[in-house]
Amino acid sequence: MPWYRSPAVNWLAALLLPPVGLVLLWIRPTGFAKKILGTAVIGLITLAHLVLLFGLRVEVDGSGTRPIFSFRTPEKQFEEIEKSRTAPEPPSAPAEPAVVAAAAPDPEPKPAAPAKPAPYWTEYRGPLRDGHYRQTGILTTWPAAGLKRLWKIPIGLGYSSMVVADGRLYTIDQRRDKEVIAAYDVNTGRQIWAHAYAAFFQEGMGGDGPRATPTWHEGMLYSMGATGMLKVLDAATGAVKWEKDTLKDNG
Numbered sequence: 001m002p003w004y005r006s007p008a009v010n011w012l013a014a015l016l017l018p019p020v021g022l023v024l025l026w027i028r029p030t031g032f033a034k035k036i037l038g039t040a041v042i043g044l045i046t047l048a049h050l051v052l053l054f055g056l057r058v059e060v061d062g063s064g065t066r067p068i069f070s071f072r073t074p075e076k077q078f079e080e081i082e083k084s085r086t087a088p089e090p091p092s093a094p095a096e097p098a099v100v101a102a103a104a105p106d107p108e109p110k111p112a113a114p115a116k117p118a119p120y121w122t123e124y125r126g127p128l129r130d131g132h133y134r135q136t137g138i139l140t141t142w143p144a145a146g147l148k149r150l151w152k153i154p155i156g157l158g159y160s161s162m163v164v165a166d167g168r169l170y171t172i173d174q175r176r177d178k179e180v181i182a183a184y185d186v187n188t189g190r191q192i193w194a195h196a197y198a199a200f201f202q203e204g205m206g207g208d209g210p211r212a213t214p215t216w217h218e219g220m221l222y223s224m225g226a227t228g229m230l231k232v233l234d235a236a237t238g239a240v241k242w243e244k245d246t247l248k249d250n251g
Contacts, residue, residue: 005029014038018046060205074208078176080154085191114211119165122216143225151189156180158209158226165216165235173225174209181214181233193238201226207223 003009005028006129014021025038050056055073060066124130140148163170169184175196182194202208214223221235228247233240 003184010038014045018042018049021045025071058204060208074157077154078156081156084153085194117158119216121164123163124161124213124215129204137221149205150187153189155207157207159206159211161213163213163214163216168235170212170216170235171212172212172225174226179210179227179229181221181223181231181238183221183235183238195231195233195238197229197231199225199227199229208228209232 002018002147004022007028009026010021010028012021013053014022022039022068022197025042026035030108047056055071057070059068064232113195120127120135121133123129126133155171155176158173160172164186167186169186170182171177171184174180177198177200178196179201180194180196183192184190185192199208201209210224210226212224212226216222216235219235220241221233223231223233224246225231228245230244230246
């Protein structure tokens with residue numbers, strides 16, 4: 001018998017390279033029933049290779065019926081997030097030396113600075129939760145090439161949207177075994193503060209991470225995590241004002 005038809009060689013190949021093992025199985029002089037059984041075993045070995053070596057993940061779409069296969073690697077994503085958050089700020093241009101001049105008399109009083117616009121997009125899909133922006137001043141005619149991207153950063157897992165108030169963008173995401181509520185500068189994407197706490201939510205339908213968008217109200221940020229942790233933070237500093245474990249409190 002040629003060496004490549006040996007059962008030992010066949011199963012060694014199946015463990016190392018399942019497709020090769022499958023070919024060797026079907027050229028071996030053995031019964032059809034054994035080939036079918038061997039094919040099923042090699043299929044399981046192939047699935048183990050995909051999961052353990054290539055990070056295959058199987059989730060279910062929103063209907064709960066259609067499977068979604070992906071080779072997403074959360075560990076790599078988390079490393080990119082951590083690296084981006086610790087990157088040094090780009091050096092700013094040196095300030096021009098100040099020139100001191102004699103103050104001239106002001107013939108007319110200067111007009112008062114315009115009032116700061118009130119926070120508007122402070123909750124999920126806007127103030128009426130219908131996705132409509134009714135304020136003036138928004139750009140409605142876009143250039144043919146599209147809008148210029150100002151910044152881009154990686155974030156963690158989850159389904160939280162973004163809210164904006166006082167020049168900051170707020171959201172919550174999953175990073176490793178923690179949920180992270182964070183504030184970013186809307187002009188640069190720089191993370192201003194982050195509040196992390198131990199919480200991990202995972203399910204087959206929809207994947208990992210928090211589900212709810214934070215809400216900003218009168219300088220406070222209200223956030224509900226996927227494991228039931230309700231947190232109220234100072235939107236300016238990220239300091240926790242109070243918190244409740246709603247699942248524990250309500251049994």
